[in-house]
Amino acid sequence: MKRFLAKCIKLSVLVGGMIWLTVLIIPQQYRNVYTSVLTAKYERLLETESPKIILVGGSSMAFGMNSEELENQIGMNVVNLGMHAGLGNRFCLEIAKDNIREGDVIVFAPEYWTETELQSELALISCQDDWHLLLDIPQKDKMNVIKTLPLYCKKKLFMFITNSGNSPNEIVNEYDPQFFNVYGDNIYDRGENPYSKEAIVKEPNVFNPDAISEELCEYVKNVNSYCNKKGAKMLISFAPVVEDSVVYDSKTMDVFADKLQDALDMEIISEPENYIWPFEMFYGTNFHLNNTGVELRTQQLITDLNNAGY
Amino acid sequence: MLFNSFKYCCFFAAVFLANYGVPPKWQKYILLTANVYFYMSWNPVMSVLLFGITVLSFLVVFLMERWEKWKKTLLVIDIIFSVAILFFFKYLNFFNEIINHFINRWTLPLHELRWFPVILPIGISFYIFQTISYVVDVYKGKYKAEKNFLYYALYVSFFPTVSSGPIERAGNLLPQLKTEKKPLYENFSYGLKRISVGLFKKTVIADTVAFYVDTAYEDIYTYAGIPLIIITLLYTIQIYCDFSGYSDIAVGCARMLGIKLKENFCCPYFSSSIKEFWRRWHISLSSWLTDYVYIPLGGNRGTYGRYLRNLMITFLISGLWHGANYTYLAWGGYHGLLLIIQAVYARYRKKKPEQYSFNRWGNLILRIVKIVCTFIAVNIGWIFFRSKSVAEAVWIIRNLLNFSEQSFWGVFEDLAVSNIAMLITPLILLAVIEVENYLQGDMIQWISKKKSYIRWAVYAIFVFIIFLYIPVVSVQKQFIYFQF
Numbered sequence: 001m002k003r004f005l006a007k008c009i010k011l012s013v014l015v016g017g018m019i020w021l022t023v024l025i026i027p028q029q030y031r032n033v034y035t036s037v038l039t040a041k042y043e044r045l046l047e048t049e050s051p052k053i054i055l056v057g058g059s060s061m062a063f064g065m066n067s068e069e070l071e072n073q074i075g076m077n078v079v080n081l082g083m084h085a086g087l088g089n090r091f092c093l094e095i096a097k098d099n100i101r102e103g104d105v106i107v108f109a110p111e112y113w114t115e116t117e118l119q120s121e122l123a124l125i126s127c128q129d130d131w132h133l134l135l136d137i138p139q140k141d142k143m144n145v146i147k148t149l150p151l152y153c154k155k156k157l158f159m160f161i162t163n164s165g166n167s168p169n170e171i172v173n174e175y176d177p178q179f180f181n182v183y184g185d186n187i188y189d190r191g192e193n194p195y196s197k198e199a200i201v202k203e204p205n206v207f208n209p210d211a212i213s214e215e216l217c218e219y220v221k222n223v224n225s226y227c228n229k230k231g232a233k234m235l236i237s238f239a240p241v242v243e244d245s246v247v248y249d250s251k252t253m254d255v256f257a258d259k260l261q262d263a264l265d266m267e268i269i270s271e272p273e274n275y276i277w278p279f280e281m282f283y284g285t286n287f288h289l290n291n292t293g294v295e296l297r298t299q300q301l302i303t304d305l306n307n308a309g310y
Numbered sequence: 311m312l313f314n315s316f317k318y319c320c321f322f323a324a325v326f327l328a329n330y331g332v333p334p335k336w337q338k339y340i341l342l343t344a345n346v347y348f349y350m351s352w353n354p355v356m357s358v359l360l361f362g363i364t365v366l367s368f369l370v371v372f373l374m375e376r377w378e379k380w381k382k383t384l385l386v387i388d389i390i391f392s393v394a395i396l397f398f399f400k401y402l403n404f405f406n407e408i409i410n411h412f413i414n415r416w417t418l419p420l421h422e423l424r425w426f427p428v429i430l431p432i433g434i435s436f437y438i439f440q441t442i443s444y445v446v447d448v449y450k451g452k453y454k455a456e457k458n459f460l461y462y463a464l465y466v467s468f469f470p471t472v473s474s475g476p477i478e479r480a481g482n483l484l485p486q487l488k489t490e491k492k493p494l495y496e497n498f499s500y501g502l503k504r505i506s507v508g509l510f511k512k513t514v515i516a517d518t519v520a521f522y523v524d525t526a527y528e529d530i531y532t533y534a535g536i537p538l539i540i541i542t543l544l545y546t547i548q549i550y551c552d553f554s555g556y557s558d559i560a561v562g563c564a565r566m567l568g569i570k571l572k573e574n575f576c577c578p579y580f581s582s583s584i585k586e587f588w589r590r591w592h593i594s595l596s597s598w599l600t601d602y603v604y605i606p607l608g609g610n611r612g613t614y615g616r617y618l619r620n621l622m623i624t625f626l627i628s629g630l631w632h633g634a635n636y637t638y639l640a641w642g643g644y645h646g647l648l649l650i651i652q653a654v655y656a657r658y659r660k661k662k663p664e665q666y667s668f669n670r671w672g673n674l675i676l677r678i679v680k681i682v683c684t685f686i687a688v689n690i691g692w693i694f695f696r697s698k699s700v701a702e703a704v705w706i707i708r709n710l711l712n713f714s715e716q717s718f719w720g721v722f723e724d725l726a727v728s729n730i731a732m733l734i735t736p737l738i739l740l741a742v743i744e745v746e747n748y749l750q751g752d753m754i755q756w757i758s759k760k761k762s763y764i765r766w767a768v769y770a771i772f773v774f775i776i777f778l779y780i781p782v783v784s785v786q787k788q789f790i791y792f793q794f
Binding site: 001003004007008010011014015018019120121147148150151153154155157158159161162164165 | 330493495498499502726727728729730731732735766769770771773774777778779780782
């Protein structure tokens with residue numbers, strides 16, 4: 001039995017070595033995926049001097065902000081940590097929290113106030129150059145990420161063998177990583193919305209008082225307390241959304257704002273109504289803005305921050 | 311609890327450690343507990359049925375030895391009862407469907423038979439066949455009745471075989487269950503290697519291929535020509551890897567517990583005739599059908615016509631055993647027909663042997679041609695097996711060579727190079743394993759004789775490949791033969 005167990009251990013070590021080789025030694029194969037910009041955003045977060053504004057949210061933040069303008073108007077450095085909503089609401093917030101310094105301000109503006117599921121493969125792809133970022137993945141999602149490791153390794157290995165990874169995207173669009181600037185904003189020239197108005201889908205979870213996750217609010221509150229302890233601040237804003245996709249009237253939205261305020265017990269600097277905009281301001285999805293929308297959103301956030309004393 | 315699940319992995323590790331951790335005289339209780347837990351993990355209620363069948367066959371044999379003159383009656387009772395149970399759970403709704411079909415077709419003044427919501431108990435076809443073989447063998451005096459119910463229960467419910475075979479004979483399994491097992495490195499090592507081969511076949515190949523096959527079959531009427539041929543070939547690979555993978559895991563697990571099971575597969579796709587194919591494919595079922603259906607029907611004794619009839623009946627039963635559907639019946643009938651053709655041809659050849667004498671190379675080429683032809687014939691058979699209806703199967707067969715309408719590549723459309731590599735690499739590895747198995751007898755033993763660094767490199771790469779193909783979702787794909 002001892003001999004058998006010893007050989008099992010030997011085999012496990014060998015296989016473990018191969019997994020290690022695949023994950024860490026084989027060159028990255030996903031440089032053409034937009035979430036690969038997380039590394040650059042993270043580096044900026046580390047390098048940018050405080051006091052700074054850290055923008056956290058889903059892709060609406062990445063595809064809807066002119067950070068340079070914000071920086072000029074507010075007079076603080078800006079880091080746009082907005083990433084794919086598939087990374088969940090907590091992941092990027094946790095990264096921001098771990099690197100918060102005195103005087104910093106986190107502006108958190110998620111698309112949904114629900115506990116969004118973390119897409120494990122996306123998380124692995126996003127962290128390909130900074131594996132320690134995986135430590136910021138919420139506890140509940142860690143097991144799923146581990147389960148996805150074989151799939152990630154398989155795809156990476158076969159892309160490497162067939163030399164098909166990192167190839168330039170056949171269709172160059174706003175999702176190409178080359179279109180992200182040093183702040184982390186998407187700068188692809190986004191003019192008229194390429195999608196028709198008929199393609200708009202309803203968003204029942206946006207501004208829905210019943211969809212507010214108590215767990216998420218509790219988590220955000222904890223981050224806020226942590227920030228306060230560090231001499232930093234956390235502010236809540238909203239993601240802009242196409243008006244045709246909103247299913248609630250202003251009364252329900254007021255209930256939503258009140259409920260959120262009660263659940264968070266912290267400063268909400270924006271009003272939901274100010275972030276519901278016509279279709280013409282958007283590009284591609286219900287949350288991504290075009291050039292005009294970006295300027296409008298930036299100005300709106302500047303106004304909200306000014307009103308909050310910044 | 312599927313063999314390819316994490317739950318089973320933990321279960322087996324616990325059984326393995328407990329089996330060798332307790333004093334040898336307690337091993338049987340550990341195994342029985344494991345069997346009960348394993349079967350109850352599927353459906354606790356259905357374990358009552360397994361228990362009932364076990365008790366019935368044990369009692370029948372027990373009484374057979376005491377009431378000599380009632381021996382035959384008891385045998386008949388056991389067989390009728392066992393077959394009736396199998397019929398009720400597996401074929402009742404199919405039978406009702408047939409009756410209803412005739413009622414509607416001939417507008418008979420009868421009520422339609424209703425559909426019964428019966429759940430098919432896991433492994434019922436396997437363990438019922440196993441108990442029948444035991445009762446018949448004792449009746450024939452092949453071996454004496456087992457006196458200890460515990461051992462007999464272990465034989466019927468042995469967890470590596472209970473859900474999908476191999477259909478073990480009491481003569482092989484029972485004596486092994488009675489012996490105390492020593493922890494032998496050779497058994498552990500060989501068992502683990504067989505489990506790895508099984509997991510490779512199931513997880514790496516069958517489940518990967520299943521994606522393409524299942525997707526294509528959802529929309530099969532849009533395919534024609536080469537894509538349809540590829541799908542057919544892939545299903546041929548899938549069913550083999552799925553079932554032989556299961557058998558490998560069963561053999562490996564049993565071996566790790568100190569029990570040698572009969573082999574269920576022996577490179578079936580290298581068969582040079584359909585007859586040989588059935589000596590290499592699902593060997594435990596083929597031999598069961600030979601011993602308990604074909605031979606009692608008269609086998610090849612009697613007139614030539616009776617011999618051909620017996621072949622056809624045996625294969626129709628084989629088809630029906632696989633499932634209550636016309637497609638399985640057609641599949642069985644198709645194989646029966648091929649065997650009849652082969653038998654007629656063999657008879658003709660016997661009369662004119664001089665026409666077929668070749669030199670060494672000629673024989674080799676002839677054998678390769680035969681293997682290819684048999685493979686193609688088997689492939690066509692699998693179309694019946696996989697199709698939703700006989701009409702669908704016939705449509706597929708008719709369109710296999712329809713290259714004029716072949717423009718739709720469906721599931722194979724726009725496949726990335728890396729995805730093609732993910733599909734093809736394991737298939738190449740499988741081909742290597744199968745060729746080695748065919749030429750060397752047993753690849754595991756062959757590799758064991760290689761130099762240490764080669765051996766370990768092969769093991770590590772092999773396990774690493776299995777790791778790469780572990781599915782993300784926790785719901786593993788069920789083994790195809792579980793439905794039988």
